[in-house]
Amino acid sequence: MFNGIGPMKEDTRQRVLAAANALNYHPNAIAQSFARRRSGNLGVVLPYVPKVHLFSTYYFSEVLSGIGSAVREKGYDLLLIFREQNDSGDYNDIFRSQKVDGCVILGATDTPRDRRQLKQLEEAGHPFCLVNQHFAGERFNEVDADHAGGSYQAVKHLLKKGYTRIAFLNGSPEFSNSADRKRGYTQAMSEVGIDPQRLQQLYYEGNYSRTSGQRAAAAMHRQLSEIDAVFAANDRMAIGLMQGLRELGFIAGRDLAIVGYDDSDAARVTDPPLTTVAVPFYEMGRLAAEHLLNQIIDDAEPGGFRIKLDTQLVIRDSCRTAG
Amino acid sequence: MFNGIGPMKEDTRQRVLAAANALNYHPNAIAQSFARRRSGNLGVVLPYVPKVHLFSTYYFSEVLSGIGSAVREKGYDLLLIFREQNDSGDYNDIFRSQKVDGCVILGATDTPRDRRQLKQLEEAGHPFCLVNQHFAGERFNEVDADHAGGSYQAVKHLLKKGYTRIAFLNGSPEFSNSADRKRGYTQAMSEVGIDPQRLQQLYYEGNYSRTSGQRAAAAMHRQLSEIDAVFAANDRMAIGLMQGLRELGFIAGRDLAIVGYDDSDAARVTDPPLTTVAVPFYEMGRLAAEHLLNQIIDDAEPGGFRIKLDTQLVIRDSCRTAG
DNA sequence: TGAGAAAATGTACGCGTGTACATAGTGTGA
DNA sequence: TCACACTATGTACACGCGTACATTTTCTCA
The missing domain is CATH 3.40.50.2300 (Response regulator)
Incomplete structure (x- = not known):
């Protein structure tokens, strides 16, 4: 109804809008997600060690702010996902419930375990982007710094x-x-x-x-x-x-x-x-979310993206x- | 189907689980939310000034970690909501789309504007909890420190x-x-x-x-x-x-x-x-989310809650x- | 052993939206 | 004025689950 597909007489448009206003109608985001089979959420995965608080507050809050800014512009929402290190569950779990359309992953490690799990994600076709992490030999989406x-x-x-x-x-x-x-x-x-x-x-x-x-x-x-x-x-x-x-x-x-x-x-x-x-942590978060959402929403960036920003x-x- | 309502023969239970496993079935969280008319998300509202990053990183990341820990235990997810200060939109907007079942609000100010908006939230019956903020004369849910x-x-x-x-x-x-x-x-x-x-x-x-x-x-x-x-x-x-x-x-x-x-x-x-x-910022976040979710999920805490923790x-x- | 209650299982419908498709409307050129 | 193409509008169904209720089975006690 409000999906903006196809043109509409301006008059009709106005009338509908007025009626919606009068009835205090607001589209139900969940129903929308359900119907278009898309959550409208971008996941952000943070490493989480119980009892130990975030090990590098500055880094995470900067990246998070950057992601938040990009996400807001694209009309997406931001779902925070804490990942326990000992988690038997893999990155795929994040996507199983389909609560997110994609993920920015912070604090991934270049270990066989993480590598394997990320490869699985890739093979399953789940969009994700690594931040501040580079996996040599892989073609993962990533935004890194030099x-x-x-x-x-x-x-x-x-x-x-x-x-x-x-x-x-x-x-x-x-x-x-x-x-x-x-x-x-x-x-x-x-x-x-x-x-x-x-x-x-x-x-x-x-x-x-x-x-x-x-x-x-x-x-x-x-x-x-x-x-x-x-x-x-x-x-x-x-x-x-x-x-x-x-x-x-x-x-x-x-x-x-x-x-x-x-x-x-x-x-x-x-x-x-x-x-x-x-x-430039803020910028890195911003770019990661921006490009990832381009990929998700517009099917853009077919080859993925690998960005490296300068340090100073x-x-x-x-x-x-x-x- | 998996709602656990009503007893079931153990045998049947096992068979279904096995089948689900074999077919690699995973319930769709969005469809669940849709059907039970509940998002399963707890919102966390952060003040957001464009370009200016979080003004008190330590405070927010501690509270956020605490919330994250409570939310995880209750099987909820955490939706991050950045609220621009000049936002003409009020707190109600957060609930309109029904993407969250409740909200922990950080950085609310005791101004006529915020007060009015919070009162509206309360009247609309939307569950929320203030952290590190006390509104004298109101009966809002809050977790504060002394x-x-x-x-x-x-x-x-x-x-x-x-x-x-x-x-x-x-x-x-x-x-x-x-x-x-x-x-x-x-x-x-x-x-x-x-x-x-x-x-x-x-x-x-x-x-x-x-x-x-x-x-x-x-x-x-x-x-x-x-x-x-x-x-x-x-x-x-x-x-x-x-x-x-x-x-x-x-x-x-x-x-x-x-x-x-x-x-x-x-x-x-x-x-x-x-x-x-x-x-105890971490604890404050934890308590806020915990009690709020009790209220949302189990209809507990009928009178709301106002908690004040000690400082040292x-x-x-x-x-x-x-x- | 049979009737009635209680427990287990099965069934169908509704939630609110997007979307493909059918239908009605409008305009253009011969 | 008619036919055709194109555009605007209307309609019906599907999405995947929860749930209320109908139905069947099991149990209890006389």
Whole structure:
């Protein structure tokens, strides 16, 4: 009735609208969904660990806002789906009940399990899009950021300032962007002739949490004489690291340089303010939802889409030591 | 068919289940919603200012996680609804399309406009619950925290440490919790005999953003000789204030004491760490969704519910000056 | 063993919309 | 003016499930 298919006499149109108004008629979205066999919902999948709240609030809320903005413009609604890690159920469950027409997936990991499940989704023809995650060898829809480039910039900056003994505190390796950052770091370091074996000594690993950064401080402390800078894979770890080191008597920005990653709100409020790499999370969410909905609604983007946005170094005081 | 109404022979039950499995049958959630005239969705309304991302990430993501946890347990889904401030459309629009059976409303303001719209919702019989907001004189469902008490504790703590010239940096007055905090502050100050007129001189107002805290620093600077402590209505403003003051040469925790509010992640990472008031946001979200769903699903809680949780002072270094 | 009650199962209809198709209307050119 | 094409409007059915109610079976107690 209001589907706008076929032209209509303007007069009739007005009369109907008036009547609808008079009767206080409002189309029932569920009945519409039912009839056109489409939910009008876009799912957003978030990793969910019971009791542990979102591990990176900044990242998720930015992406979510971006998705929300795109979704609103397309007249879709946004269904939030928390996915438990231990879930025996796979991504397909999300689509089974047909409550969503497509999914933006956040926090997918490049593990055999997730890979398999995503492949199943693809084979079942369910539209989805990965954000901030790249699956090499697959043709999944994805919106990623150039983390290799961002890391390269960050490390290059440290090198330019004269630091050479640059440790790398990476996050969980199951995320593709961890590998990306490692690549950027390695490239920058290799270019100035630092050999791979040395790089191994400079490598630390956390899990992107502040606590893991703090823990790394202790480990780093043992070889602190051989380190004059640290590049951390996200701001939270960088901040934890700063705190941990401070407790051991080492001040970031004075005794050694620290660079973070994400340019989260927190990076501005630390002491000293954190040099970091800005990632356009909002825009990434927006683009992911936009393109995915194009695909769903208009059958556009037949080949799918793989977008990679630029990152940008933001220089603050945490890398301004004597060096 | 699978509604579980009426008993069934166990044998039949098994056979049907087996068949369903064999045919890879999955009930269609939309058809179910349609038939039982219930969406199975709980809406969560977030204030949305285009281009400006969520103004208090910590608060929203905590509440959202809590809601998510309750919703999951009840077999409901979570529909995110961004509400533009200038929206001519009212809260009723959310229910018109019947995509949600109820709503948790975040960031409602105690303004005539919002009040009127909420009253309309109530009259229309649409279940909803306010979080972190109290409407005096109404019987709306709500889950609030004891902000008057929290503020009272905070200020009392400062007084006990010997500070008496305590300024109050409040947030936007249209939120009821701003008034609550003011009340707690005023009570604590009055109890030690500080007269109302003096309190007016000590009153500042921001809008809960970090920038507004930073701006307040300039204003405060003019009468800094008469201030030895500041109680800020949230952490973000407290942090902005600390930064602003630092630029003017005044260090929190050394030259004057600062207490924030929320116990957000950021409070732990500032220098010095921020004394603040912890609010159980996660629990609040959880309770709101839980009780609201009880009301919706089981017709429970006939009189509605009004819950108020305790807050707790968390003492860190930002209020440890000479005082 | 039979009648009546209770439990189990089967059946048909309705929910509110989209859509394909049938029908009525309008316009154009010979 | 008639035939034809094209456009506007009207109609009926399907979507996949819940549910009320009709029907059949089982059970109970006399």
